[in-house]
Amino acid sequence: MSDGEQAAERRRRWRLVLGGAADESLGAAEGRDGAMDSAMAALYDTPDGTADGRASKRSAGLGGSAPKVARWLGDIREYFPSTVVQVMQADAIERLDLTRLLLEPEMLAAVEPDVHLVGTLLSLNRVMPDAARETARQVVRTVVEELERRVAQPTRAAVTGALNRAARVSRPRHADIDWDRTIRANLRHYVPEHRTVIPERMVGFGRRGSAVRRDVVLCVDQSGSMASSVVFSGVFAAVLASMRSLRTSLVVFDMAVVDLTDQLADPVEVLFGTQLGGGTDINRAIAYSQQLITRPRDSIFVLISDLYEGGVREEMLRRVAEMTTAGVQVVALLALSDEGAPAYDHENAAALAELGVPAFACTPDAFPDLMAAAIERRDLRAFAGRRTDPGNA
Structure with missing residues (x-):
């Protein structure tokens, strides 16, 4: 030119x-x-x-x-x-x-x-x-199907891998031996004259079968400012619910609480079951969610909210403390979207951090790895600093 x-x-x-x-x-x-x-x-x-x-x-x-x-x-x-x-x-x-x-x-x-x-x-x-309703459903379904193509495979892979790692045992039955990891763990015991490894420690998986191995409760703030997070949460909840090894519940809330678990087979129905707008009563939503948790040490509770509480703040914090003490892995996400760090209640985020529950924003691409970290009960504070958007409390 x-x-x-x-x-x-x-x-x-x-x-x-x-x-x-x-x-x-x-x-x-x-x-x-x-x-x-x-x-x-x-x-x-x-x-x-x-x-x-x-x-x-x-x-x-x-x-x-x-x-x-x-x-x-x-x-x-x-x-x-x-x-x-x-x-x-x-x-x-x-x-x-x-x-x-x-x-x-x-x-x-x-x-x-x-x-x-x-x-x-x-x-x-x-x-x-x-x-307009049917046309609107087609618009929503188009977006949902695209999001599912984006997140479904990484989510299933990350969660399945984490569940398998969490289930490893040191004295597995023969059919449950992880031979690849067993050999690598015992390479120092290679015997040249026999040209083989004599393992001193076996590595394997627990008996997986079709048993539910983790309970997951997604508790999602549906106030107007959380619109994108509601959309992504609905899609992720449907993907998690399709995995037999998880028992997934979806609870959405404003000043009222709605359990959408029975609609998780169709994420479009899930989204049309939400009512964006209104106030926020986090305490009431957590109180309902606590009733769904019957195996605390095998449960993951994910609160997705900007933490602007319209209910009883002290009760909300007390309930979170009860869950963590009982052994529930509690995750607090200020947003689940591609939009970066949101506006949020810094005082409540700091209070949750004191309870050992860091509050941070998470992108949809990072969510599968976050769930894997929660399943393996890794330190989510370190995870938040490495893997998510800079909205850390």
Whole structure:
């Protein structure tokens, strides 16, 4: 590319960045650039024709017309990559108050499905008309199936490996001997004249069969700020519930508590069983969850919440202390999402840390390894510092 062509490309890019305010100095955008510029202007220019306070020659905005918004959604999917489309959709819902239009099937059919959109749809679940409900379910199912493809195999592999390691015994029955590990553990006992290893210590697995080896209770805050975490939690709960060696329960809460365990065969039904929004009573949710824990030393309790407690704080902390004393492996996640460190109650996070329960944010990609660490009862404080987002208490 010549110097002149490089300069022209720089002008073109700056014109798209600056919008219509740069028409006089950089020239008007034309052709495909003009279409891209119009799509961005409809979202980011203000209704009086200004963008960030700068004068613009064109008016902007999507108005309240579902057909107009649907065409705009189609345009941005044509002109921008999927990751950019998802950001623009989220901005449109927030900046232009399009939540009402999301209740119309025409709009839902035009959107790019993603986790944030699912969270918005779930928050509208109670007011969604029947005409839009089936389309909304298809949008949610598309996202859920994609998330399952992303997390199912790593989760099953990590959990199965951890359960196998936790079940190893030093005096296994012949059928349960882990020969690979037994040989490696006894290499120093190799006898050259016999060309063999004479093991002094056998390594093996406990008898696995189909017995349930761990109980897992996921207790998920469904306040509005936890929308993405609710989506990921529902998918992970369904994956864990599909494993015979685990007994998985899913409890969601705001000021009330709902047990969704019987719906775990279908994560879409799980998500539509949530009610995003409302207050938060963590103490009540933990009290209910305690009733589900019958084998403390074989149980993992995962609290997913930003820890803003609307219930009785002292009782909440007392219940956590009771569980840890009884031998329950307690995990506190401030978020389970790709969004990084969330806003959270620092005082409650610090109080949990004093009880030996560090509170930290976790990405979905790190969650399988976190569950493996919990099954093996490793120090989760060290795990939090190594493997998760920097939201540590």
